[in-house]
């Protein structure tokens with residue numbers, strides 16, 4: 738199992754990833770994270786216009802946003 742596989746960037750590889758692969762993965766994760774946060778923002782205000790609401794669903798979304806910022 739010591740084949741040297743190249744990634745699609747043609748980079749040397751022992752680990753199936755190169756720094757370009759890593760960068761792409763980071764960008765993917767950042768885009769996903771942004772989409773999730775936007776969805777949570779909508780849910781946090783749902784039914785309450787531009788302000789955070791206090792329904793159970795609003796609170797769950799607000800808590801998730803706070804925890805996401807708490808890294």
Ligand SMILES: [Zn+2]
Pocket residue numbers: 744745746747748754755756757758759
């Ligand atoms: Zn690569």
